[in-house]
Amino acid sequence: MKIKEMLEKVKQELESAHITDSAEAEWLVALTLDIKRSDVYALANKELTISQQKKIVAYLKKRKKHIPLAYIIGNAEFFGLSFFVNKDVLIPRPETEEVVSEALKQIKPTSKVLDIGTGSGAIAVTVAKKKGAYVTAVDISKRALKIARKNAKNNQVNVDFLQSNVFSALNNRKFDVIISNPPYISEKEYQSLMPEVKDYEPKLALVTEDDGLKIYKQIIKDAPKYLNKNGKIVLEIGYNQGEAIKNLLKQDFKDIEIKSDLQGNDRIALASLK
Numbered sequence: 707m708k709i710k711e712m713l714e715k716v717k718q719e720l721e722s723a724h725i726t727d728s729a730e731a732e733w734l735v736a737l738t739l740d741i742k743r744s745d746v747y748a749l750a751n752k753e754l755t756i757s758q759q760k761k762i763v764a765y766l767k768k769r770k771k772h773i774p775l776a777y778i779i780g781n782a783e784f785f786g787l788s789f790f791v792n793k794d795v796l797i798p799r800p801e802t803e804e805v806v807s808e809a810l811k812q813i814k815p816t817s818k819v820l821d822i823g824t825g826s827g828a829i830a831v832t833v834a835k836k837k838g839a840y841v842t843a844v845d846i847s848k849r850a851l852k853i854a855r856k857n858a859k860n861n862q863v864n865v866d867f868l869q870s871n872v873f874s875a876l877n878n879r880k881f882d883v884i885i886s887n888p889p890y891i892s893e894k895e896y897q898s899l900m901p902e903v904k905d906y907e908p909k910l911a912l913v914t915e916d917d918g919l920k921i922y923k924q925i926i927k928d929a930p931k932y933l934n935k936n937g938k939i940v941l942e943i944g945y946n947q948g949e950a951i952k953n954l955l956k957q958d959f960k961d962i963e964i965k966s967d968l969q970g971n972d973r974i975a976l977a978s979l980k
């Protein structure tokens with residue numbers, strides 16, 4: 707079978723499972739063959755080996771059950787770096803790359819940085835890799851921390867990982883910059899998410915109480931104790947949470963900015979300790 711024939715088969719089978727974005731088929735074939743997505747058409751007449759065909763068909767079977775491709779292949783790209791992912795961690799999102807870009811502007815190679823809710827380690831590992839800063843990362847999930855440690859090792863960076871409920875394990879440590887992409891979806895919003903997210907990504911990484919504000923409230927209330935003078939906070943926020951976050955920040959923080967992502971939605975909150 708040629709690549710172009712396989713591509714057509716994959717497209718049709720995905721459509722039958724209501725997965726209609728044609729890029730999905732291209733990604734599935736490209737990632738299985740370890741080629742660029744753009745090369746799928748350039749190599750369209752290339753014959754697939756039997757083992758390549760078997761691998762594509764096995765992945766297709768999983769994808770038709772709406773398992774996200776990143777979990778099927780066990781890999782997600784984030785900020786040009788490669789991260790192992792499985793069902794114990796959220797698949798890092800492109801919006802979070804924008805949060806990291808903003809955070810990097812606040813970080814020097816000598817900065818002490820804390821990532822709260824590190825998941826796959828995407829934020830912590832990227833900051834350590836790009837800035838060489840001293841990075842501590844916490845998560846309440848032991849299983850997520852195992853993956854994050856593996857990703858730090860694979861990307862050859864040192865990050866101090868700790869199991870912690872927000873700040874609970876940090877004693878009297880202090881940081882220059884606190885970054886967090888915490889769970890921020892309400893139970894009600896969660897019910898309307900696509901099956902790829904709702905059925906496969908960890909609920910602990912997505913949902914929290916208080917209309918999605920619970921963890922922000924914990925972080926913002928205690929952050930002053932854990933920040934050095936002139937310390938900064940950088941939060942990923944939900945598209946409808948800008949006002950609420952601004953209100954939470956204004957007691958102890960100044961220079962509060964709510965920035966939009968490339969889709970035009972509120973996505974990043976930045977502030978400095980008063």
Ligand SMILES: C[S@@+](CC[C@H](N)C(=O)[O-])C[C@H]1O[C@@H](n2cnc3c(N)ncnc32)[C@H](O)[C@@H]1O
Nearest residue numbers: 798823824825845846847871872887888889911
């Ligand atoms: C939205 S995910 C973010 C993962 C990763 N930082 C990213 O941006 O891709 C939120 C993470 O927060 C963790 N988490 C949830 N509640 C927490 C808590 N109370 N304390 C620390 N981490 C928590 C979850 O286990 C999950 O890994």
